[in-house]
Amino acid sequence: MTITVDGINKRFGKFQALNNVSLDIPEGKLTALLGPSGSGKTTLLRIIAGLESADSGRIAFSGQDVTKLHVRDRNIGFVFQHYALFRHMTVAQNIAFGLESLPRKQRPAKAEIQKRVRELLEMIQLPHLAQRFPAQLSGGQKQRVALARSIATRPKILLLDEPFGALDAKVRKDLRRWLRNLHDEFHFTSIFVTHDQEEALELSDQVVVMSQGNVEQVNEPTELYARPDSRFVFDFLGQVNVLSGEVKHGSLSQGNAWVTVPGIRHQGNAQLYLRPHEVRLATTPAAHANLPLRIEAVSLIGSEVRVELRPEGWTSESSDNIWEVGISHAEFNQQRPTRGDLRYAVPEVGHLFTGKDTQPTTVSWAEAESPPRVRLIK
């Protein structure tokens, strides 16, 4: 089932939660609604579910208008952040609830319901806990039960509100993978809300980035990461290193930091955005950039060594005035950067926002070691 969101507005008192939001959610795909708190993502999900009504606008499932349809008639599965399991019912009774709530004519026979509950328990790998009460389960188990409960009636649409938000990191990772498999097996049209960019990029087929009640950008995760449309999306998706300054004679500078920007005609304010992997660290300044930084911390965990640096003689708009650069373990072993060392950041690819432009220009300094042969992409 496709989901069409058409011109949805929602206000809570003076607060505009959703501002004329329109979206197309493709069938059988896992879509993430990503944004900071207060961006309206949960409100949008609840309006799609029918748990909240919009002030204006239209919701359609596969072209059929469901705006006026009550949530119980929309045939959706909804999973809550805090599980919302019925505390006085056993796991099995919880899962059976949806089937037992069907109108008498559609309701399967008792034995049939029991069989389906057993299947679902097998699927969530918790058949041994059928007779337990929710209070006796761990967070991850509760959320799996909640998922099983929501898909017991075989809805075509599965909506998840920060489904892993209340779980610890390890469980979250397992459950994420498990949800992905579940989705691939059953081909729901799924939407899940998250404020965790990593979760959104890893899990989804399509990401909808939201901010202050507006949709900022919709795209596949890889595209979104590679080509953010706006400063907001850039900032929100992963760590970013910013040099904000003034462009004069083809060079962006602030304090004692400068970067030559080939082929630029713009004069005045500009911001250069660099991802951690688009920067190298060198012990001497490069011909095209002078970005002195002092090492603040080195983190060895993960497939890459993460180095945090503080600008020396200039300031950055990045979070906490910190730049983050990823280097390989091989490089780390060679250079042995330690806290307090001075390094020069050498940008290889960057994204330049000039003036009030919302779209960045991607700049590349490929093979930029002297003599600089530069080219402009886009």
Place this chain on the structure above:
Amino acid sequence: MSTANQAGAVIPQRLPRIGNRSKRVLPGFGLSLGISLLFISLILMLPLTGLVMEVSAMSFDQFWFVITDPRVVASYKVTALSALAASLFNGLFGLLLAWVLVRYEFPGKRLIDAVVDLPFALPTAVAGIVLATLFAENGWYGQWLSKLGIEIAFTPVGIAVAMAFTSLPFVVRTVQPVLEELAPEDEEAAVSLGASDGLVFRRVIFPALWPALLTGVALSFTRSLGEFGAVIFIAGNMPYVSEVTSLMIFVRLQEYDYAAASAIASVVLLVSLVMLFAITLWQARYLKRIEGR
């Protein structure tokens, strides 16, 4: 736990229980429990001991004779049935009232919320006189009801009305907080699974309210068993028909027969105690299940 104690660093895994020798996080357990027990002894236990002492001065035959006196037994029936009717009525009406006060916003809501406690604030005798006047044959309600052939004042029904009036707050005040804390997600989850409103109430809301409601009804019932002031003015106090047990106690007291009064009182007390205890036990089991372990 024991290794932690030896190391001198205690990180309790859960709140300490009575009898657990490990160091407690909150200080003053001994002091606060001591003061509590002292006051329970002075205010509750000592008078009850007096009652038991008074009763124990009687032989069992005397005791049995007093408490099985036909007029007293008739009063048990009247009291128990009226209290049952009153507490069941309060169970229904109190639940409705709590529901309205928690779930809806309307002008005057705070006022109604305050008025609910009025039966506690009002001297029960005043309540009794007011009710008797209202339901008397020429009273505001009584004149209409008598036309329909319904008599309330000076009948057991009147007793139930007075009991219901004085014990309504018990139900409202026990159900209200539970209703307030009910997670809206539970209902939303049920509705998203296709449940009708009736089903949501029956299978999701009511089971959560049930322990509190039962406690409220039980409190209302035991309070009604002992109600005196409000009841005697409206009851009519006809022997074998509309005499309540507390009146029987009062009558014995007026005859300076303290032993007999204590004997009857001990019956009421025992019934109340057993009932409250049973409900506490049942509730503990039920809540244990919901809250885990």
